[in-house]
Amino acid sequence: MLFSYNWLKEYFEGVCSPSELAERFTMTGTEIESVTKTGANFTGVVTAQVVTIDKHPNADKLSFCKVNTGKEEFSIVCGAKNMKPGDKVALALIGAELPGDFKIKRSKIRGVESEGMMCSEVELGLKDTSEGILILPPDTPLGVDYSSFVGSDFMFEAGVTPNRGDLLSIKGMAREAAAITGAVFHDKDFPVDEGEANVAGFASVEIAAGAHCRRYAAKVVEGVTIGPSPEDIRQRLEAHGIRSINNVVDVTNLVLLETGQPMHAFDLARLKGKKIIVRQAVPGEKIETIDGKERALDEAMMVIADAERPVAIAGVMGGKDTEVTEATTTVLLESAWFDPSSVRRTSKKLGLSSDSSFRFERGVDMEGVEKALEMAAHLINKLAGGWVARGAIDIYPVKQHVNPIEFRVKRAEDLIGAQVEEAGILEIFRKLRIIAKKSGHGVFSATPPSYRVDLKNETDLVEEVARIFGYNNIPTTLPVARLIPGNPGRLSAIRKQVKTLLTATGFMEVINYSFVSKETFSVTGPEGKKGVALINPLTEEQSVMRDSLLPSLLDNLKFNLARKTEEVRIFEFAPVFLAGGKLPQEKWKASGLLFGQRFEPGWSFPKDWVDFFDAKGVVEKLLEKLGVERAEFAPVEHPLLHPGKAAALKVGGKAAGVLGELHPDFWDRYGLRKPAYLFELDVDSLMDVFGKTKKYRQLPRFPESARDIAFVIDEGTPFGELLRTVQKIDTKLIDKVELFDVYYGGNIPQGRRSLAIRVTYRSMERTLTAQEVEDIHSRVVRELTDRFKAEIRS
């Protein structure tokens, strides 16, 4: 909220400097985001009068003027056209300094000397736009420093927290400033000169049953003359971000700014039946609001109606048809209290927020309704003339009763952690106008003022004590607690391990947005799947929660390739979201992408491109690190992966992820000319086996005996199957089976390949005899030849 320091000062005695005040506000809960000096920001500008205006001899668009300051006459070349002889102007003399480091020097313009400049409001830094030079009122004295007319002020930009509705006004800010600085606050009086005719004769007000309105007050002013407001009022409104409309409307806005009480002025002549009825809208009802838009209403919205139709949306905006115009002669002023949640619901539903609704939502002082009405009547009477009808209509069925709060000094000390003197507490309460009575030993009965709608219970009062006492005066102490180390939890622990291993293997960690476009979401198939979609995304690009991390990684690849980073090894550790249930399922994934050469490109490594087995190697290392002992890889079909180069991972018999080469169909989409490899592991499945305590295994005490076998076999026979078969021949005596060569081509027939394995035989109980090794080895060879139709080469 914006507020003027000068305006604030109207309520004060002994207020501190703007910067000190800003500091106090910031420390006590209302952050002052900026303080801007406004007004005169120039020197050397005096009031003067235009004597003559002649054409510039050398330029059609310029004129040559004689301008008098009352003491001296100056020759001025001027480009503006809006002045005439006799006009009073603001004249910048030689040596004057204007905003934007603009110094006025003696100069020749098109061959004619100019001894200064007649200024516009823009040049003086008073406005953002202006037409021509500034023409001053005819009664302006001559030869006076113009800055003394402009005056200066400081505009405060305050971040008012949603609980402090009472600060959304000059008066509220002034009360707060008094409480936090110790200055003396004086309320203002607005005496109203009332006429003979009683207000009851002009109009009647009724609050219908079920309407969320607890107080509705009105006054009538007849015989007003609608016209523009005086300049000082226009300026004040504009400085606070409100456009000047006419004298009556400006008064309602001025009252809103000064007291925080939203006001509305109706043209009484246009109220059918001279009636105000506060009621809920009837479905199908419509209203054209003063912004010229037609709004459909429903029964959840509260309206102000006349005898026939809605004339305002209560607390939000007035209606076009009953607004004050130049034709208006009698106005009905509304000052009311509408229920905050009702106003908020209506405002949200209509997508219409106003200065009024903003304040009603945050709580307006129910007891301030009448005073605001008086201020408005007083000002309208002053600015627009007319007669104020006697008295006010004030429908206030149940008077607000502020309940006293029990405040225990001990409780305050227990929460704050510091000793607080009773006298100190009472002094703080006094500053905040909280009425406190001692009701027991260390207990007060405290009644907050009606405008502090945020103070409802003891804790609220404890905060008041703490903030006025000053947070920085509260001692800083470490708590006393049981000496137990923190437990990182399983997810946090596995996350750390995965990230450590993958970064050590050369992967960079990326973090992508969890939401993707619908199109990206569909990439991983199957068609028509249900996702977790946002109702109100910022952009279509961020509208569905992803169900796989892989498309994001591919997008990262594309992004980096476009920036000439051609070696890309990245991973992400994040949850994916699967529709279903009250809340979607969130499954943590550890996913990676490999693209580029196997080794860092440079002078000394082979320049091989990564392949499936690089990806598989990373996955295997990761599983090993996490303590997975048995993992199975089986061929799988996956929409993103090459059908012949994709594997599903199983751990402990459960699906735990996929890996493989990006399907060539996607190369174009991601701008690739070489294959990329992907893996996506299911962290939950790995969690089951992760972190098991490792058990020691005795080291072998008897020698091993290794035999190599090279053989030719059908290409379609998976090595994994062969490996498992060989291992099972004798799980006790076969210690290891290692693949050390794979060879295609040459003299190997088409459709077959040559494999070479080393089988290591060993017993944990004794040294195997040559015969025993021979026996079991021949069983291995037999199994290969009989079962797998292998042709032994050596």
Added chain:
Amino acid sequence: MSARLEKLASEALGELSGASSIDAVLQLKTRYLGRKGEVTALLKELGSLSPEERKKAGEAINTVKASLEEAFDEKAAALEAGGRAARLQKERIDITLPGRSVRPGRMHPVTQVMEEIEEIFSGLGFDVAEGPEVELDYYNFEALNLPKDHPARDMQDTFYVSDEVLLRTHTSPVQIRVMEKERPPLRVIAPGTVYRRDSDITHTPMFHQVEGFMVDKGVTFSNLKGVLTHFLHSLFGDKTDIRFRTSFFPFTEPSAEVDIRCVICGGSGCRVCKGSGWIEILGAGMIRPEVFKFVKYDPEEFTGFAFGIGIERIAMLKYGMDDIRMLFENDLRFLRQF
């Protein structure tokens, strides 16, 4: 004989000086000093001399033999040393070529800051808890004393999945989930991803927070100051000035914003601190009795504090970044820097 001996010696030395390899030296050595060598042959002739001459000649031959042997050995040694030096010379490499290694990757700067924070709190005995990112309105707002139609909801622009389901706007719902399941004493931090409907140079629609809270008998605002001061001193250095000022969060009271002295300008005022000399670093406060009632704790028995830290903001301050969006572009040239 002595003349032959001398000639032989000088021939041998002459040839030796011309020898350029160890092999040549060994051949010469065999030729002159071997069993069938020329000097050895002279020794064999000694038999034909008179005993006196034999003794003299024998001594002379042995002297020559010894000196030749020494010369051969010296030459061989010299050649060997020279050869090794040459070989080593030949084996010389350009040690200014770049080293070879598997270049390790890096953790994302957000992860790095998050882990640093986790470590500090782990040292104070805080457990780590997690909660869902797609959350019920109840946990994200309602149970945190943010009823529907409350204007404080405007403080956090929310993405909705349905009327009751949303993307959590802070990690505070984890507070409620943990307290529902466990009884005090509790010391917990909850790191995680959060979402707000906002996007500009200082806001991204997704970002990260670490929530922390402590609930026990006798936990005070003074303790909150103690723990957070320790935390900020660990993160930014012991000399960092800290201030606590009043703020408002619906789920804490008294509530505080915590500022540190601007790390960029040291307090004199700059663009980063908007001239104030202070940088807002986290929000905190004493957990409200209303919140305790939702999780069935007796607010007269237990008190507690809670705080929330924005990770990106700290990362940006730490690394001097000015555009938060860089953190989610995943440009590897950027990520490599951390």
